[in-house]
Amino acid sequence: MVRCHKKVPNSSDGSPLMSIDWKSYDANGFYDELITARGKPRPAGSVLAKYLGSLSDQEINERKLAAEHAIIEMGISFTVYTEGGNIDRAWPFDIIPRIIARSEWDPVDRGLRQRLTALNLFIDDIYNEQRIVRDKVFPAEVLAQSKNFREQCRDFHPVHGVWAHICGSDLVRDADGRIYVLEDNLRVPSGVSYMLENRQVTKRVFPELFENYRIQPVDEYPAQLFDMLASLSPRPLDYPEVVVLTPGIYNSAYFEHAYLAQGMGAELVEGSDLLVADDDCVYMRTIEGLERVDVIYRRIDDWFMDPEAFDPDSLLGVPGLMRAWRAGNVALVNAPGAGVADDKVVYAYVPEMIRYYLDEEPIIDNVPTYLCMDPKQCEYVLANLDQLVVKPANESGGYGMIVGPHATKAQRREFAELIRRDPRNYIAQPTLKISTAPTLCDGHVEPRHLDLRPFVLQGVRTNVTAGGLTRVALNKGSLVVNSSQGGGSKDTWIVDLGSGG
Incomplete structure (x- = not known):
């Protein structure tokens, strides 16, 4: 265990207090977001490191307790599904922020804009002309076996040509x-x-x-989200009716649904609150009668959103919603069918999409990826399972994957059989030496692995959050950052080096 502490003057009871000694902090060969291999803070984090180093153990613990109390007071929670039922847990939060210099972030911002632009061009093409398939840049067999391609979306162009209005791309540093x-x-x-x-x-x-850092703000996101949603309204109104459609209180992300609806001043609705009338418009039931809805920010999967078009047994959706959308009477965000690009096999082709649609080189690279549907690449993956991370094409949340170096021989044998049975459903990537950041663990500061999920909004214009959600693997040595599997999070600061650095 890393115990990077040094003695500071005694406390009032005479016992020695400890503070962080960054010279003793060891990231074990990984790139650390705050401290270099020589034990010195990176330029953007120098003020933070100095400040943390001036605090005693007692003071750091007091800040940690203050954060825990704030989380409880603010009601920040997430839901974990268990065999015994659903459990609401307080949000796991580490008080030491992650810092990225603005100069380093700017190209990432440009790269994310480039990426979502290309992805939206791809989705629009796939549901219409399919030029990228015809020109043999994207394989027809990948599309033919896509679990998220929706025939119900063929021959349709949404407003601004945008299907995925909101994207969260996960970034890692090697x-x-x-x-x-x-x-x-x-x-x-x-x-x-x-x-x-x-x-x-x-x-x-x-x-x-x-007071010592110029930290790029993130709190304008709800206003940016509302402006983007409002720009999609089929009616030219100053204040279109925007609603957030949730599956209900038992959904793991219900906290977020309610939070965003409140932040935007929008109504939070369930499927039973809406109806599609004979005029193919969507209406919301209110105590004053029916009120027309212009834009629906849906947090329900395609398959459950309209029992007329998808799962006939769904009780979560709104019958006729697809009819209203295709008639141009309501905007759906993200658009149905956008998930065709939310496929880890499709992900492997995004660099080619950028070159094909934009005639540009990708600003941010993909992680090198092996496609198991390719016989030669599959052979390599099967021969090197002990060195690779293997993921199913359409799972999320860290489920259904295997981290080869941390898996048993029996687990690798089982996964090899899954790959042989359905090679289209699996991709493999090298086990990256994912970066770390100092994290408070059991009263000590230790390095923990992390990723970053910025959020990109695209409508008539594009906005990228300044940073995003940093998720951290709180278990020592783990690469799994998902909160449902023992992960937590940190605040992410994008700072100008002209201040605090």
């Missing part, structure tokens, strides 16, 4: 310091509420640090 896109989330990307709440908690815990 040992060489380079940032890569690990995957894209375009169906119902979640987590932005925790990004916003992390900032509020950090302001309570370390208010003095906000």
Whole structure:
């Protein structure tokens, strides 16, 4: 265990207090976001490191307790599904923020804009002309076996040509310091509420640090989200009726649904609150009667959103919703069918999409990826399972995957059989030396692995959050950052080096 502490003057009872000694902090060969291999803080984090080093153990623990109390007071929670039922848990939060220099973030911002632009061009093409398939840039067999391609969306062009209005792309940093896109989330990307709440908690815990840093704000996101949604309204109104459609209180992301609806001043509705009338318009039931809805920010999967078009047994959706959407009488965000690009096999082709649609080189690289549907690549994957991370094409949340170096021989044999049985459903990637950041663990500061999920909004214009949701693997040595599997999160600061650095 890393115990990077040094003695500071005694406390009032005479016992020695401890503080962080960064010279003793060892990231074990990984790129650390705050401290270099020589034990010195990176330029953007120098003020933070100095400040943390001036605090005693007692003071750091007091800040940690203050954060825990704030999380309980603010009601920040997430739901874990168990065999015994659903459990609401307080949001696991680490008080030491992650810092990225603005100069380093700017190309990432440009790369994310480029990526979502290309992905939306791809989705629009796939549901219409399919030029990218005809030109043999994207394999027809990948599309033919796509679990998220929706025939119900063929021959349709949504407003602005945008299908995925909200994207959360997961980024990781390798040992060489380079940032890569690990995957894209375009169906119902979640987590932005925790990004916003992390900032509020950090302001309570370390208010003095906000005086010494010029930290790019994130709190304008709800307003940007509302403006993007309103821009899609089929009616030219100053204040269109925007609603957030949730599956209900038992959904794991219900906290976020309610949080965003409140932040936008929008109604939070369930499927039973809406109906599609004979005029193919969507109406909301209110105590004053029916009120027309212009834009629906849906947090329900395609398959359950309209029992007329998809699962006839669904009780979560609204019968006729697809009819209203195709008639141009309501905007759906993200659009049905956008999940065709939320596929880890499709992910492997995004660099080619950027070149094909934009005639540009990708600004942010993909993680090198092996497609098991290719016989030669599959042979390599099967021969090197002990060195690779293997993921199913359409799972999320860290489920259904195997981290080869940490798996048993029996687990690798089982996965090899799964791959042989359905090679289209699996991709493999090298086990990256994912970066770390100092994290408070059992009263000590230790390195923990992390990723970053920025959120990109695209409508008539594109906005990228300044940073995003940093998720951290709280278990020592783990690479799994998902909160449902033992992960937590940090506030993410994008700072100008002209201040605090």
